[in-house]
Amino acid sequence: MISIKPVTPEFVAEIGDVDLARLTDAVFAEIEAAFNRYAVLVFHRQPISEEQQLAFAKYFGELEFSPQPFVQTPGDKRRIGVGMQDISNLDENGKLLTHTDNRRLINLANQFWHTDSTFKRTPAKMSMLTAQSVSPTGGETEFADMRAAWDALPAARREPLEGLIAEHDYFRTRLMVGLDPESISPERRALRPAVPQVLIRTHPANGRKSLYLASHITKIYGMDDAAARRLVDELTEHATQPAFTYQHHWAVGDVVLWDNRCTMHRGRPFDESQPRAMRRATISDVGPTVPENWHHAA
Ligand SMILES: [Fe+2]
Numbered sequence: 001m002i003s004i005k006p007v008t009p010e011f012v013a014e015i016g017d018v019d020l021a022r023l024t025d026a027v028f029a030e031i032e033a034a035f036n037r038y039a040v041l042v043f044h045r046q047p048i049s050e051e052q053q054l055a056f057a058k059y060f061g062e063l064e065f066s067p068q069p070f071v072q073t074p075g076d077k078r079r080i081g082v083g084m085q086d087i088s089n090l091d092e093n094g095k096l097l098t099h100t101d102n103r104r105l106i107n108l109a110n111q112f113w114h115t116d117s118t119f120k121r122t123p124a125k126m127s128m129l130t131a132q133s134v135s136p137t138g139g140e141t142e143f144a145d146m147r148a149a150w151d152a153l154p155a156a157r158r159e160p161l162e163g164l165i166a167e168h169d170y171f172r173t174r175l176m177v178g179l180d181p182e183s184i185s186p187e188r189r190a191l192r193p194a195v196p197q198v199l200i201r202t203h204p205a206n207g208r209k210s211l212y213l214a215s216h217i218t219k220i221y222g223m224d225d226a227a228a229r230r231l232v233d234e235l236t237e238h239a240t241q242p243a244f245t246y247q248h249h250w251a252v253g254d255v256v257l258w259d260n261r262c263t264m265h266r267g268r269p270f271d272e273s274q275p276r277a278m279r280r281a282t283i284s285d286v287g288p289t290v291p292e293n294w295h296h297a298a
Contacts, residue, residue, distance in 0.1 A: 001030065014041075035257070043254065050084065058283070079094060118195075122287055131251065196221065
């Protein structure tokens with residue numbers, strides 16, 4: 001039996017008595033039950049390899065494929081193997097990225113509150129970060145419980161939100177951190193078109209409803225742009241109050257995974273003169289939140 005120690009009563013739990021390098025179906029079933037009850041799971045002192053991380057992640061479903069609009073290096077040389085996102089400030093040779101490197105800018109966008117891959121038609125179900133080297137100062141990851149945020153809204157506030165559909169765009173947050181708009185060629189744009197997502201989700205395993213927000217939101221269909229911005233900003237502020245959030249301080253060997261269907265997260269700034277290296281494995285959800293044949297009647 002794994003041990004489950006709640007870090008917060010309903011949102012974050014620390015999982016012990018498990019060796020992530022040697023998982024079995026039975027142990028995974030216990031982890032999955034905890035994942036469906038809490039939304040963020042923390043494992044300490046589990047220095048798993050890339051292969052072991054991928055194997056663990058794949059228990060949750062299908063690995064996400066991520067077309068990169070910005071080629072990393074000539075020949076697409078990578079610091080880590082294919083199949084995972086490189087969440088580090090290092091280049092393909094393990095050297096610190098320069099200030100103007102596009103990879104640094106793209107990672108900076110992680111510091112806005114978001115949910116992973118909402119800019120894809122089928123967004124992410126689960127993300128798993130592992131820490132290989134951590135920043136001595138800063139670099140925490142903060143999580144927001146979007147179920148608790150929904151539960152706390154008065155009924156009169158909830159009702160008009162049901163059925164709303166928002167547009168999410170990968171490039172919104174990248175432009176916010178200073179990506180050159182001129183660098184978004186039609187080919188790059190075509191790799192990441194803006195997509196619709198529901199604003200309220202229901203969790204398939206536990207039936208709980210949650211707000212589905214991200215800084216990638218550009219508009220809400222059928223709503224005036226200024227009103228939509230106000231609504232999204234107000235809901236984001238509501239959902240990220242201290243009462244609904246948890247901050248994780250990283251240590252080498254930590255494995256943290258979260259349910260993107262009912263949480264938001266953001267990275268915190270850190271000392272960029274020091275190496276910080278993490279890897280993210282991401283599992284796709286089972287399908288789009290808005291049917292493929294949906295079209296907004298203008
Ligand atoms: Fe993220």
